[in-house]
Amino acid sequence: MGAWSARHRKTAVFGWLLFVVIVSFLGGAHGSDKVTDAESMPGQVARAAKILDDAGLKSPAGETVLVQSSALTVDDPAFRAAVDQVSAAVLATGRTGETHSPYDTGALSADRHSALLQFTVNGEDREAAVANVPAVMDAVAGVQRQHADFVIEEYGEASAGKWFSDQFKDDFARAEWTAVPLALGILLVAFGAVVAAVLPVVLAITAFVAASGLVALSSGLLHTSDDASSVMLLVGLAVGVDYCLFYLRREREERAAGHDRATALRIAAATSGRAVLVSGVTVVVAMAGMFLTGIADFRAMSFATIVVVVTAVLGSLTVLPALLSMLGDRVEKGRLPFLHRLRREAGSGSRFWNAVLTPVLRRPLAAAALATGVLLAIAAPLLTMHTANLTFQQQLPKGNALVATSQRVEAAFPGSPSPATVVVKARDITSPEMTAALAELQSRALATGRMHGPTEVTVHAEQNVATVDIPLYGSGNDETSAAALKALREEVVPATVGKVPGTEAPVTGSTAGSVDFNRQMSDSMLPVFGFVVVFAFLLMLLSFRSLSVAVTAVLLNLLSVGAAYGVLALVFQHGVGASLIGTAGVGAVESWVPLFLFVILFGLSMDYHVFVVSRIKEARDRGMDTRAAVAHGIRSTAGVVTSAAVIMVGVFAVFGTLSMQSMKQMGVGLAVAVLIDATIIRAVLLPAVMTLLGERNWYLPRWLHWLPRIEAEGLPGGAEGTEGAAPDARLLGAGAHR
Known part of the structure; x- marks a missing residue:
């Protein structure tokens, strides 16, 4: 693929741009078919929605207005007049059905100081109701201004839906405008040159745009959701930048080692290109596990993520080689002197990574035991984890006006709000x-x-x-x-x-929805976990033809996921350090977050594992012993893995700053897991374990020798990479300057 793209540069580049423009235009023209209520929930809730849909009955969005006075009771004429005024103002908007007076429905508090006026907002679906409710909210606010001695506040499905809709759009826009400059800034530090830094970001953005169009086009067959778009941006930007970073850094290394442009591209394609392909396939397979949940939102998120990852892989393996072939050494244009000098001095074998790796390789058993102990300690709160479908009050930030209103309603009218x-x-x-x-x-x-x-x-x-x-x-x-x-x-x-x-x-109802959803999540947990673990194991086995590498990859990934779960429970359930990210402990973790994190992390963690182990195996296949190959592989990939991890952590951390609790949990969980994976796992535990195993790292039982070889059989055209013919000692010493 890399060689073809280099030979047909214009075809690859302009073909990609044409593809992005066409699918994004067609996707926009087609629009997105969203997941319906009947699809979105399992169990009896789904069956009830299906009955109502088949009967052509719409469930209108219910709203209430709380009228409350500390001085007057509901029997006072002034109180009744305030209720009647609210009813008249609401009806005057023309956006509601009939109002139901609390004096008719009995919605009067036990202490006789509060009343609930109930009505529905016009609209055939939730989106229409959300569009109609602002006028009603303005009318209620107008009555409140006339009665300063009363509390007159609106709360219900449509007003809550409006907040979520507005907040989702604002958060999504903020995530886009924060994550992209953040990734660009990190890449500037990593490469020290503007052109080299811009390339991965541009390719990641175009991959996301193209994937969005493809998802919209296919939404008639597999409905999509707002959550799917959010996840697609999150994962698409992270993996898109990372894949290009892996490829570009290897090509730059080979050029710096003295290879001509064509040879450097072929080496990058045969090494980092292959690692990108294996990583992408692993993410796709892991995400496919979410289809086993049977929940439409998860299917939508899974499909959207698969599409954006496949698109990002395609762009990295075709467009990037073509662009690099066009640009040649001009990819280093726009050098920022200070950053370029800093990058050259730090290098991929910086003093920090050398300082970490040297004692690990000298005492691998102690390092492995210490790292495992630390990870198990971080994961310990997992044993207390409680998952639940978070309530409206738990989802929204502390101090939100709607939350305050709902709490006043619940205090005056104990019982389920829905x-x-x-x-x-x-x-x-x-x-x-x-x-x-x-x-x-x-x-x-x-x-x-x-x-x-x-x-x-x-x-x-x-x-x-x-x-x-x-x-x-x-x-x-x-x-x-x-x-x-x-x-x-x-x-x-x-x-x-x-x-x-x-x-x-x-x-x-809302309680039934929460119960059915949690039951479905519990029932699907084991099949999803089993599917992801088994297929990740098989992919590693096929990619490296080593039973030890496959087992090690699965066990290390399970450790990083467990640590992420522990942090989630500690922060969001018990509230330890929650104030640092602008939230508070809510006593539970959103029920879908653990399964979602497991699937995403198992796929993304393979990025680093495949990249690092590929470099180790590459060195070992050229004659180095395993200990030397491990040392060289870690040192030569430390810089790019650090840069890639910082980008992923930064992008995910942006989502940890969003308003909704579920988005915070997802962002923090992903950021913590990637940080742990790129540091404790890849820099300490992986080299320690591989050093302890020695030649047993490459063990493949005779009865598995029939497995097909999908690994690279050496570099094209007889070219040798920077690890090539040099003696082991020179390689180990060269880690620092590389």
């Missing part, structure tokens, strides 16, 4: 038998003592569907609410509407 909804589909929803069963459903639910009124039944006679809203005790995301949901599903529903022949009655 009721459980029984969706009843019957042969004849208006039959006397079903009418009696619906009434019995409500009475039995209240009789359990786990649910409370007011309950509400809505019958859609034409569709033979009814919905029954039953509020649950508890916060909506605690054991009390979960126990109430279990009683509703397993006791109340089967004993009432479930006894009517030809009836199905799944229970949905």
Whole structure:
């Protein structure tokens, strides 16, 4: 691929640009088909959404306005007048359905100082409701300004959806504008030249743009989501820059060693190019494991990540060689004297890495034991990890106005803020038998003592569907609410509407969604973990034809993932150091984050492993003994691995500064894991373990000799890399200047 691109430079470069422009234009014209409610959740929640969708029934976004006074009670005429004024202002917007007065629904607090006005926001879907709600919020705010002695605040699905939508756009834009300059700045330090630094960033951005178009085009077959776009930017920028960095640094090394331009490109293609390909395939295979979750959002994130990684690999292996062939040594244009001198003096075998590696190689057993102990200590909080579907209050930053309103509502009206909804589909929803069963459903639910009124039944006679809203005790995301949901599903529903022949009655709602999602996550954890570990092991076995290398890769990756889990539990569950990243401990880790991190990290960690071990094996295949090859491989890759890791950590850390708790957890988890992987794992544990194993690193049982050889069989055209014909001693000493 590299040789073809070098020979057909214009075809490769302009073909790539044409490809990016066409797919991004077509993707924009096509638009993105988003994951539906019926797809997004598993279990009974998905079935309930399917029943409502098939019946053509839309679930409007519910809103409430809290009217509260510390001095007046709900019976005071002034209080009633304030409620009526809010109702009139809301209706005057023309953006809502009928309002339900608290005096009719009984939504009055026990202390008689608070009332809830309820209504729905117009819109066939959530996006339409979010678009309509600002006018309603402005009307409510106008009434609040006229009544300074009252608390008059709006809270509900549409207003919360508006906050999430606005915040997602702002955060996404901030991540883009922060991550790209950050990556560029790190590359300037790594290369000391403007052109060399700009190339990886430009290729990564074009790969992301092209992948976005491809994902949009294919969204008719596999629906996408906002989370998928966020993850695609996160991973695409990180791996796109890293892949180009690996390739470009190797080509520059070979040119500095005296090879001509064509030979340097061929060596880079046969070594770093192959490492990029193996790394990319590993990330793709790891991400494919997310399809086993059966959750549409995860399928969307998996597919988007696979597309951006494949696109980044394609750009690195074709466009980059063509550009390097065009530019030649002009890739060093725009040298920044201070940075270029600093890079040359530090080199890939800097004093720091030499200082770390020398004692590791001298006492590998002690180093391995110490590093393993440190990693296990960091991972220890994992044993206390509690996962949950974070509530609205947990997701939003401390001090948020919506959170404050929701807390006031919960204090005045204890119980789940969102009721459980029984969706009843019957042969004849208006039959006397079903009418009696619906009434019995409500009475039995209240009789359990786990649910409370007011309950509400809505019958859609034409569709033979009814919905029954039953509020649950508890916060909506605690054991009390979960126990109430279990009683509703397993006791109340089967004993009432479930006894009517030809009836199905799944229970949905926010509590049900959290319970079903967590159960699905738990059930899919083992298959996903098994799939990723097995296929990563097989890929390493095929790539290096070594059982030891494959086993070592899997075990080291598991250690780095475990350490990341430990940090997540420590920071976000127990709150240790949480204030440093602008958050607080929320008592739980978002339920999808651990599985997502495992899949992503297992793929990304292979970047460094493949790159470093490839260089070690390359040196060993040229006649060096394993200890010398390990020393040379670590020293010669330390600079590029450090640069790549700093870029990844920087990009991921940007996501750790975003507003939503789940994004913070994802960003911090990824940043910590990559940092640990590039330092403790690659600089200490990997060389220590490989030194201890010695020649057993390359052990392949006879019964596996039939495995196909997909490894590079030497460099093209008889060229030798910088590690080439030089004696071992010279190589070890040369690490510093390289």
